[in-house]
Amino acid sequence: MSAVLKSVTDARSKKSQDDDTSAGPDKKFRQRVLILSSRGVTYRHRHLLQDLAALLPHGRKDAKLDTKSQLHHLNELADLYNCNNILFFEARKREDLYLWLSKPPNGPTVKFHVHNLHTMDELHFPGNCLKGSRPILSFDASFDASPHLAVIKELMVHSFGVPKGARKSKPFVDHVMSFTVADGKIWIRVYQICEAETTSKSKDAEDATAVEKSSSSKKVPRSQTEISLLEIGPRLVLTPIIIQEGSFGGPIIYENKEYVSPNVLRAEYRNRRAQKFNQRTAAKVGREIKKKALRLDRHRVGGGSGKDWEELQAGLKDLFQDE
């Protein structure tokens, strides 16, 4: 029975699709995203994951992945859940977050370092939007300037753009997701679209109602609405690190030279501080030694005749001035 129903509905949907576009490309637009994180994420990372999952109705949230070294298991997982995109958050040392954006089974994979991360919860922005409404994706033109950014853009369109007719999606559009390249990083912002009617209503009111009646669309005429944006959150900045040819495997076809690992930064910071300390202690020891040597001299003099003592004092003074 269900099979019959399915066949009927399939035929219907196919017919409806044939009206505007052919079925082939539409199938290509069908996206499903597997959203998951590794173990060892902090609460902020988890909240970010939740926020993104709320914004992506075509996403499938899964339990934390146990491994950080064998990421190729993700391909099987995606296959299991019938997903053709993976959004994998990898947390390291409970502070660094990396985002893997992949296109299983054989598409490219991009690894990002996530920083300047702020979740919806902590941002207190007044914007809000429907859960499951489709966003307008706004891309910076510099995404098309270099091939690696073009690949990243394509992957982002796939995973962040909610496909038409996705299962839990709503038919209205009320938010924008903007992706901007600045300083070699990708900045992501989410805004709500606020439509406000302008006050010049008295004159056009009758016309508007007439238009509404005639065109049966519930839209107010375009000239009358003013669009403004309210930020919703979350905010994050992604630094691309590598692009792999395969999905969680294969040769590396792009590597960001400018990327510096947070580990290196931390180590450098610590080393600098250690150096300071070492210098200070070395100086201290050196001074001790000098003092000791001089004290021996003093013993030999034994606080005897004043002349010797003065000479010693003068020598001491010179010594420390040199320092």
Next chain:
Amino acid sequence: MGKAKLRQILAAEKGKVQYLEKQKKLQKEARKRKRKHAEAEEDDDMEVEDMDVNGANGEDENDWEDESESDDERVIDTSKLDDSDSDSEDEDDDDEDEDEEDDSEVQPKGILKASKPTPVANGEDDDEDEEEDDEEDDDIPLSEISEGDNDPDADIIPRQKLTINNHPALLAARASIALPITASTPFAVHHTVTTTSPVAIKDVHDDLTRELAFYTQALDAARRGRELLLSEGAPFTRPTDYFAEMVKSEEHMGRIKERMKEDAARKQASADAKRQRDLKKFGKAVQVAKLQERQKEKREMLDKISLLKRKRAGADLGDENEGDPFDIAIEKATKDTTRRRGDHAPNAKRQRKNEKFGFGGRKKFAKSGDALSSGDMSGFSAKGMKRNSFGGGGGKKKPAPRLGKSKRQARR
């Protein structure tokens, strides 16, 4: 030599960089040679002892010294050939390495001794080959050498990242996953807007300009998307009676609203406080001025009233001023207030004297009492007398107790 190459290839396949080992060995040999030369010049016996300690080849010592440099190098080469495998296995252990070298050096020296003229030529050939090999090996990037170097004291060579940016591969990867978006594809299918020109942000670290750039980009996208969707007849605006779950829950929005209210209240409070502070700064001066003004007004009013009263009294006695309007009388009265003592005009004699000597007259008894002042009882009241008298019946208020010395001095 063919065998040597084969071994090299094998080693390379194993992932070992033979060049490194060779270099290490060369260094070691050089060090040893130097030391030996020095010792040879000093004392032969010492040398022997030293070698005994070092390894098994004490007998070959003297021959070893006589050999030419090219021979030495040959020796090194062969030794490397003989135990390249073992060396690769224990790179780190220096002592073992030395022993093995010593062992290996024994054999070729024997050969050299036996047939001296021919091997020299061979050695030269070998040298050439070696050089070729070296050239081949030189292609290894610096970074890899620095990796393999275990000497902690050696200068740290900064490891430079090799850039990978494989354009064709990237383009291919993109092409393999690209969505078939063409100009004819309806916007409702893909919902993507790309700006016409790259977004330029002057200073990324300046929050305001950066966020503004993002905002304008998103706003443009929203406008364009809206236009396109409306032109395609796709739904855009959510009807007011369409309710559905939102991304942020009611509770969350409530929290946000509360926070906004709090913020507004805080702003208001701070503005109020600021105004108050400003007022306080000038308030004192304003207050003093106001008080003074009020007192002045009061005084003037009282004066006028008293004068009026007096005038009235005068009018009752003799009606000279009856015809005059009210105001003029007041004016005249106010003019007269400048005189201190009584209103009576000076006598004729005085007037003559005034004319003669000028106004003012003598000042000598100006402050002494006269009939009029002694007759003035306005300052007297029975109540007042009672209050001020010691042990008087009234005595409600005690005189203020004498203050402490410091207070009294401060008051002065």
